[in-house]
Amino acid sequence: MEFEMKHIDPATLQKQVTVHAPGTVANLVCGFDVLGMCLNAPYDIMEVRLLDEKKITIISKDGYQLPTDPAQNTAGAPLIEMLEEIDAIIGFEITIEKLIKPGSGIGSSAASAAGAVVAANHLLGNIFTNEDLVRFAMFGEKVATGVKHADNIAPCIYGGVTLIRSIFPLDIIALPAPDFFVTVVHPQIEVRTSDARQILRKEVLLKDAIKQWGNIAGLVAGLLKKDAALVGRSLEDVIIEPVRSILIPGFDEVKKGCKEAGALGGGISGSGPSIFMLSTNEATAKEVETVMKNVYEKIGISYHTYVTTINAAGVQVIAASC
Structure with a gap:
C-alpha cells in the first residue's frame, strides 16, 4: 500500500521532546488481540531529538540489553517506517529510560514503539494521524513478537480502552474509559x-x-x-x-x-x-x-x-x- 509523502521544512520543526509512554493491558481477558487498556502507571520516559541527517540513534539509560540497531529495536523500527513517508533529510535520536520491564506483559515493547512515534510526530508538527502512528508502531511489535498486533499499541496512543476491529485495514474504535x-x-x-x-x-x-x-x-x-x-x-x-x-x-x-x-x-x-x-x-x-x-x-x-x-x-x- 502506498501513502502520500509528507513535505516538511526542517527549519520550522521542534528539536527535542520528552514523553511518558505508559504501560498497557492487552486482551482484557476475553478480547485476545482486539481489546486493550492504557494505564497511568508504570510508564517509560523517552526523549526524542531531531537530527539533520537521515539516521536513527538509540540510547538506553538503564541496564536492559536492548538492541541499538534501529531495525531490531522496538522504538527504532517504527521510526524507520515513518521516515519512509517524509520528504526531508531528517532523523531521530531516542533516549529511553525503561521503567516497564521487558517481558512483563504490561506493554513494554508497545510503550517504546508508541512513545517513539508520538514524540517524533510532535516534533514534526503532528502531521500524522493516530491511525498512522498505530500503523508505524506495529512494526515495533513485529520486532518484539514476530507478529503485527495493536492491542497494546492502540490504547497506548489513543488512551483509555480501544477495540481493534481490524488490523488490515486498520479499524480502531476508542471506547469510554471506565472509572475503575x-x-x-x-x-x-x-x-x-x-x-x-x-x-x-x-x-x-x-x-x-x-x-x-x-x-x-x-x-x-x-x-x-x-x-x-x-x-x-x-x-x-x-x-x-x-x-x-x-x-x-x-x-x-x-x-x-x-x-x-x-x-x-x-x-x-x-x-x-x-x-x-x-x-x-x-x-x-x-x-x-x-x-x-x-x-x-x-x-x-x-x-x-x-x-x-x-x-x-x-x-x-x-x-x-x-
Missing part, C-alpha cells in the same frame, strides 16, 4: 510473548468460540453502559487463559483470592506473567494488592505491584523545546 481502579502484580519471571503465542491452540471448539464472543460483546456493552456488574461477568476467557495460565505460578490462587476480596474480575495481562484486576474503588484495589502480595510471598517469587487507574490520554508530552 487497576491492580497489577508482576511476578519477577519472564514469559516471552512469542513463546506464549506458540503454545496456543490453532483451532477452538465452536461452543467455546460462542461463549467467548458473548463475553467480548458483554464487556464492550458493559463499558458503553457503564455497567460494572456486566463488565465483571464478561471478564471470562475460555480459550487463551486456560492454556497460558499454566506458565504463571500462583495464577489460580491470585484470581480466586482477588475476586473474593471484591474485584470485578481480571486475568492475565497480555501474554503474562503480570496479572491485572479491576475494582470499582481504591480501597478494594488495595485489598486486592494485599492478596497478590500474600500469594507470591508464600510461593517465594519476587514481585512488583501497582495500584493505578485507567489513563485516558495515552502517551503524554511532558516537555518540548525548539
Whole structure:
C-alpha cells in the first residue's frame, strides 16, 4: 500500500521532546488481540531529538540489553517506517529510560514503539494521524513478537480502552474509559510473548468460540453502559487463559483470592506473567494488592505491584523545546 509523502521544512520543526509512554493491558481477558487498556502507571520516559541527517540513534539509560540497531529495536523500527513517508533529510535520536520491564506483559515493547512515534510526530508538527502512528508502531511489535498486533499499541496512543476491529485495514474504535481502579502484580519471571503465542491452540471448539464472543460483546456493552456488574461477568476467557495460565505460578490462587476480596474480575495481562484486576474503588484495589502480595510471598517469587487507574490520554508530552 502506498501513502502520500509528507513535505516538511526542517527549519520550522521542534528539536527535542520528552514523553511518558505508559504501560498497557492487552486482551482484557476475553478480547485476545482486539481489546486493550492504557494505564497511568508504570510508564517509560523517552526523549526524542531531531537530527539533520537521515539516521536513527538509540540510547538506553538503564541496564536492559536492548538492541541499538534501529531495525531490531522496538522504538527504532517504527521510526524507520515513518521516515519512509517524509520528504526531508531528517532523523531521530531516542533516549529511553525503561521503567516497564521487558517481558512483563504490561506493554513494554508497545510503550517504546508508541512513545517513539508520538514524540517524533510532535516534533514534526503532528502531521500524522493516530491511525498512522498505530500503523508505524506495529512494526515495533513485529520486532518484539514476530507478529503485527495493536492491542497494546492502540490504547497506548489513543488512551483509555480501544477495540481493534481490524488490523488490515486498520479499524480502531476508542471506547469510554471506565472509572475503575487497576491492580497489577508482576511476578519477577519472564514469559516471552512469542513463546506464549506458540503454545496456543490453532483451532477452538465452536461452543467455546460462542461463549467467548458473548463475553467480548458483554464487556464492550458493559463499558458503553457503564455497567460494572456486566463488565465483571464478561471478564471470562475460555480459550487463551486456560492454556497460558499454566506458565504463571500462583495464577489460580491470585484470581480466586482477588475476586473474593471484591474485584470485578481480571486475568492475565497480555501474554503474562503480570496479572491485572479491576475494582470499582481504591480501597478494594488495595485489598486486592494485599492478596497478590500474600500469594507470591508464600510461593517465594519476587514481585512488583501497582495500584493505578485507567489513563485516558495515552502517551503524554511532558516537555518540548525548539
